Amino acid sequence: MVIGFQQKGDSMNAQFKLLALATALATTVACSNMAPDTAATQPATASGATNFELTIAHVNDHHSNLDAHSRTSLQLDGESVRVESGGFARVAAMIDRISSANRHVLKLHAGDAITGSLYYTLFQGKADAAMMNHVCFDGFVLGNHEFDNGDAGLKKFLNALAKGDCNTPVLAANVKPEVGVSPLTPRGRWDSFQPYQIYNLGGQKVGVIGLDIAVKTKQSSQPDATTTFADERETAEHYIAELQRYGVGKIILLTHYQYSNDLALARALPAVDAIIGGDSHTLLGDFNSYGLDSDGPYPTQITNADGEPVCVAHAYEYSKVVGELQLQFNGDAISSCGGRPHFLLSEEAPAAFDDTGLFTRIAPQASAVAVRDTFAKDVDVLTQQVIARAPERLCMQRMGVISREQCGSAGQSDMHQLVAQAFLRSVPAADFSLQNGGGVRGELPAGSISLGDAYRILPFSNTLVTVDLTGAEVKQLLEQTMAYTLSDAGSDGSYPHGANIRFDVDLSAADGNRVSAIQTRTEQGWQPLNNDQRYSMVTNSFVANGSDGWLLLGELSEQGRVEDTYIEYAQSFIDWLRAQDQVTRPGQHSTINYTPVQP
Structure with missing residues (x-):
């Protein structure tokens, strides 16, 4: 995996960043969860274009929901059943399974990791950061609720996320804290996060741009008064063009911008291949017969401004679903969208759920349970606070x-x-x-x-x-x-x-x-x-x-x-x-x- 970005007009570090980017793009670096490979391993079409498959394992809006949901109500064959669902230890197990079964995998989180349970009330993001570091996401976009305790509160969470060996890139291209004023940007705009990430997978350059929902974050959360949020579409256009100048032809938006907005954004933009989104807590897939309301197919395929396919995927809420998006490329163009949602259930749930193509019965990952338990024991005690x-x-x-x-x-x-x-x-x-x-x-x-x-x-x-x-x-x-x-x-x-x-x-x-x-x-x-x-x-x-x-x-x-x-x-x-x-x-x-x- 390679990392690099450069923002025009950035401070004296701009030339250094550009040099680092040029060096990185010439080098293949193996990430801890990806085996090194080369473009020669990919079959070529008759026209010379390379076929390439990318798998994206993704979640969004887990909102500090680290424990399983013990009494989730579902319908099965017309009967109401209550099952245990989700929990971040199951998320970890599912993402690990997807990563093991596919060659080129990106693990992405589409924002709103924090606020929403006693884990956040008591630990202010430390528990979420520990669980996210255990999964070791390849990218995380800031959501509106990341700002609920101001820029200083977000900085504390990002500091916790930066601990350990994972080093998850935090993406937020349209977030603009005031340099020298916000604790997020004491020296420069990109002190705490970056606009995009470039990955080298099998010799293929994949760029991921992060976007937060602008107006909602400013009006409904609590960023510092001096922190501003640029227009989502204009920001995307700017960084798409920048990635193209660096020779990146496979472009993904990692957004916290709501499903309907993502669809509109995809139609309006050129060169976008996929959008992994969040904020609207959207459940995609045909779940209606199981007692859940679905907002569309998984993935949702539409056409971008170039007339090319775009694959859009969301993964519901509260550590209940892991999305598995399969992208087939012919050269730099999407040739097909595939994959499925994994609505995570206990192994004790009825086996008939296995045949749906929507639900996955899976045991919590033991190592993730151990991480959570370091906080859960205190939750039990501090409930009496x-x-x-x-x-x-x-x-x-x-x-x-x-x-x-x-x-x-x-x-x-x-x-x-x-x-x-x-x-x-x-x-x-x-x-x-x-x-x-x-x-x-x-x-x-x-x-x-x-x-x-x-x-x-x-x-x-x-x-x-x-x-x-x-x-x-x-x-x-x-x-x-x-x-x-x-x-x-x-x-x-x-x-x-x-x-x-x-x-x-x-x-x-x-x-x-x-x-x-x-x-x-x-x-x-x-x-x-x-x-x-x-x-x-x-x-x-x-x-x-x-x-x-x-x-x-x-x-x-x-x-x-x-x-x-x-x-x-x-x-x-x-x-x-x-x-x-x-x-x-x-x-x-x-x-x-x-x-x-x-x-």
Whole structure:
């Protein structure tokens, strides 16, 4: 494998980098996980063009999910089954299997390695870096959540990733920290990462360019104010041209840019052969009959600006899937896209999954388990870590069957209100938050509050989602939740609780008239809901899909008016608890006046 890049206008090191690149391109270097080989080993076509096969083993958006998912619900032959899935030790085993079975392999990670589980809460990326170094990825692109703790937080993670013998190249062509200001760039723009990597595989030059999603990272994460993000397409065009000047004809984009954006980017750009992507948590492959929603085929093949094929692949989320992309080249052009996703299951899962071409039953890699266990034992202990205190009981009750005695003088559910406040603190740009009653599963007694308590109260793998909706749609949504609460097929878990929003509820009224006096809190105080005004609401990803009777959100999601922040909802509550220290009962709840169903 060879490495080299040069950015025009870079500091006094530019000439040195160019010289190093020229030297590297003339030399074949064997990577620790690749046997040395030469172009002579590749068959040539009648026209003289060389046939070449490249395998890419890839993951994305593992979000500190290092443990297996113990109760994944799937469908098999029309029956519901629960199986253990994923876990980073299975990712390591699968990538090792792919690497052993193929000659020319790149192991790529498409970003958002960190934030999302107790492993990150406790170890701030060190556990993720250790597991990633064990796999030894050949390339890692920065994602938006890499910036959640600012440039300094990212620098700490990258320092941990740089430890050991792996030396994974970190790619981010369009990320521009201010030189001399950001801890990422104390001396020059490429101190902590680089725009691309050039590999020599079997005498073939393969270039991989890294791109992060620009606007989302700047607006929804926390990079330093002086760190900017260049346009994805313009950046790609610049570095594609640079690679071509260096004689690199096989070009791959490693992006954290979302599936739909990747498709548009591929169509707009020349010379791109493949895109390995992330950010949208996209599941590709025909998983629909197994109880999972698929967004397209694996791989997805489209045509670039030159009229040549481009292979696009994503690998879902949370250490559940490893993608195996097979690229066939004729010269520098793609002749075919192949491969498959490996949705990783326990060996104890039904053997029928083996015949699907989608699922792979595989044991966790023992050496990877040993690495994880150095952190897991502390996770078990630190789950008891006290993060706040409650001077009195903080109750939880389901509003559809309200019992005012349960919560004493407050008359409402403390826990739901506090969680809604935490949502709003994590996404301060939102006008208000709403949370379904069923998303909160416990209460807090007076005394110490631990990390374990937070995860007990919010046990699901939900994330925070923002929704763009009008005042009229807010009213419609609230009425839908009340109707579902009262319906025979519904659940009182649909009942809404919010922060910076309040309303009266009369469950004895006719459908469409159960919610009234809706107000939102603004800088000018409480104001009546304006039917024509657009509002930004933060909620959880479960109801954002239209679940639990929140049907309107499913429709808005299809219209592109819902965006996942990928902030884990339990993490938002943990952060809020830490900021409070002493957690007291809320002085006001979102439901002001409540009338139950009349007998």
